[in-house]
Amino acid sequence: MVKPQGGGAAQRVLGTMSGTSLDGVDAAVLLTDGIDILDFGESAYRPYSEAEREILREALGAWHDDPRVEAAAEVVEFAHAELCAQFRNIDLVGFHGQTLAHDPGGRGTHQAGAGEVLAQALGWPVVSDFRSADVRLGGQGAPLAPFYHHALARYIKAEAPIAFLNLGGVANVTWVDPAIPKPEYACLAFDCGPGNAPMDDAMRQRRNEARDTDGALAATGQPDAARLDAFARHGFFHRMPPKSLDRAAPAPDVSALNDADALATLAAACALGVARAFEHFPSPPAQLLVCGGGRHNPTLMAMIAAGCDCEVLPVEAQGLDGDMIEAQAFAYLAARVARGLPTSAPKTTGVGTPVGGGSLSKP
Numbered sequence: 001m002v003k004p005q006g007g008g009a010a011q012r013v014l015g016t017m018s019g020t021s022l023d024g025v026d027a028a029v030l031l032t033d034g035i036d037i038l039d040f041g042e043s044a045y046r047p048y049s050e051a052e053r054e055i056l057r058e059a060l061g062a063w064h065d066d067p068r069v070e071a072a073a074e075v076v077e078f079a080h081a082e083l084c085a086q087f088r089n090i091d092l093v094g095f096h097g098q099t100l101a102h103d104p105g106g107r108g109t110h111q112a113g114a115g116e117v118l119a120q121a122l123g124w125p126v127v128s129d130f131r132s133a134d135v136r137l138g139g140q141g142a143p144l145a146p147f148y149h150h151a152l153a154r155y156i157k158a159e160a161p162i163a164f165l166n167l168g169g170v171a172n173v174t175w176v177d178p179a180i181p182k183p184e185y186a187c188l189a190f191d192c193g194p195g196n197a198p199m200d201d202a203m204r205q206r207r208n209e210a211r212d213t214d215g216a217l218a219a220t221g222q223p224d225a226a227r228l229d230a231f232a233r234h235g236f237f238h239r240m241p242p243k244s245l246d247r248a249a250p251a252p253d254v255s256a257l258n259d260a261d262a263l264a265t266l267a268a269a270c271a272l273g274v275a276r277a278f279e280h281f282p283s284p285p286a287q288l289l290v291c292g293g294g295r296h297n298p299t300l301m302a303m304i305a306a307g308c309d310c311e312v313l314p315v316e317a318q319g320l321d322g323d324m325i326e327a328q329a330f331a332y333l334a335a336r337v338a339r340g341l342p343t344s345a346p347k348t349t350g351v352g353t354p355v356g357g358g359s360l361s362k363p
């Protein structure tokens with residue numbers, strides 16, 4: 001055990017994330033006491049097979065009493081057990097599961113995959129169901145990575161407020177002041193609009209391809225100004241943060257456009273959501289650090305940079321691994337849950353008071 005700054009014992013925590021894009025499961029080890037990042041460990045990725053992905057896609061939007069949810073949970077548990085079994089010397093697992101439905105103002109939020117099943121399969125304690133308590137207490141249940149972004153800002157020794165942007169299926173931002181020691185008072189976070197999901201969906205429907213790799217098709221098209229203007233007036237952008245989206249985030253209707261213009265318009269819509277996010281930040285961030293799969297798309301990154309008033313860089317510019325930030329975040333949050341520390345706050349999910357979500361399953 002390493003002696004951490006935070007005073008508690010550091011644990012080797014394995015975090016996992018199965019994101020809204022349904023591409024696969026990320027897993028990453030973090031050495032942490034739930035306050036400070038002591039070190040980063042190994043990481044691995046397991047894609048879903050096409051058959052598994054179809055089962056997950058079928059269950060999107062379904063709730064607990066639906067047999068499709070049971071089938072999806074089995075896929076999620078199996079894939080996580082297979083991936084996590086590669087790791088050794090793990091003290092604790094943070095298991096996000098797969099969000100199938102997210103309706104914080106109504107039916108709640110549901111991540112497929114049971115913590116107790118994974119704990120049994122691996123023989124390690126597992127923290128799961130990170131979002132429900134926050135939703136029950138009036139929060140959006142998302143985003144939850146912000147407390148980890150605060151730890152990262154301190155880890156990279158940021159000296160002024162910075163912002164993180166996660167470009168997954170949905171896009172979400174965290175503005176963070178590293179000078180404030182407790183994350184519950186240092187962050188403002190919210191989902192800011194569509195991420196890659198509408199682009200992936202368009203590619204699948206039009207070309208039977210999983211994505212617009214490197215934004216190559218979007219780069220040859222023209223964003224449609226009229227559709228973007230209409231999209232900019234969507235009610236979501238007028239809501240004050242915190243606010244969250246599920247995979248069915250708002251996006252412009254591009255059905256009448258040719259493929260290249262459709263992809264260019266959807267990329268521009270993502271960039272528009274990011275630019276609008278700056279209206280809510282308490283002060284201009286020194287940098288926007290980008291993680292998630294969308295940072296591999298240079299067309300999208302250029303559109304985002306053009307709309308922002310600060311340096312826009314992939315997190316790799318700070319020595320971080322942008323494909324593993326979310327998995328690491330759920331390792332960090334699991335360590336916090338195990339220590340009884342909060343995982344969300346009024347300025348990250350809109351919950352009334354800082355709250356510790358997550359439930360612990362022992363093997």
Ligand SMILES: Nc1ncnc2c1ncn2[C@@H]1O[C@H](COP(=O)(O)OP(=O)(O)OP(=O)(O)O)[C@@H](O)[C@H]1O
Pocket residue numbers: 017018019020021022023166167168169170171195196197200210211212213214215291292293294296297326
């Ligand atoms: N080279 C690339 N070019 C374009 N898009 C890419 C590239 N690589 C990855 N992506 C996109 O990144 C997405 C996957 O990113 P990521 O794994 O961060 O998302 P996620 O974790 O599933 O979603 P979320 O963060 O919303 O839960 C996919 O939508 C994929 O199309």
Ligand SMILES: CC(=O)N[C@H]1[C@@H]2OC[C@@H](O2)[C@@H](O)[C@@H]1O[C@H](C)C(=O)O
Pocket residue numbers: 019020099102109141142143144145146166168169170171172191244245246326
């Ligand atoms: C309900 C849900 O699963 N939301 C995801 C999703 O993917 C990105 C964005 O929408 C964010 O709100 C969240 O995930 C990240 C990891 C979060 O909670 O910070």
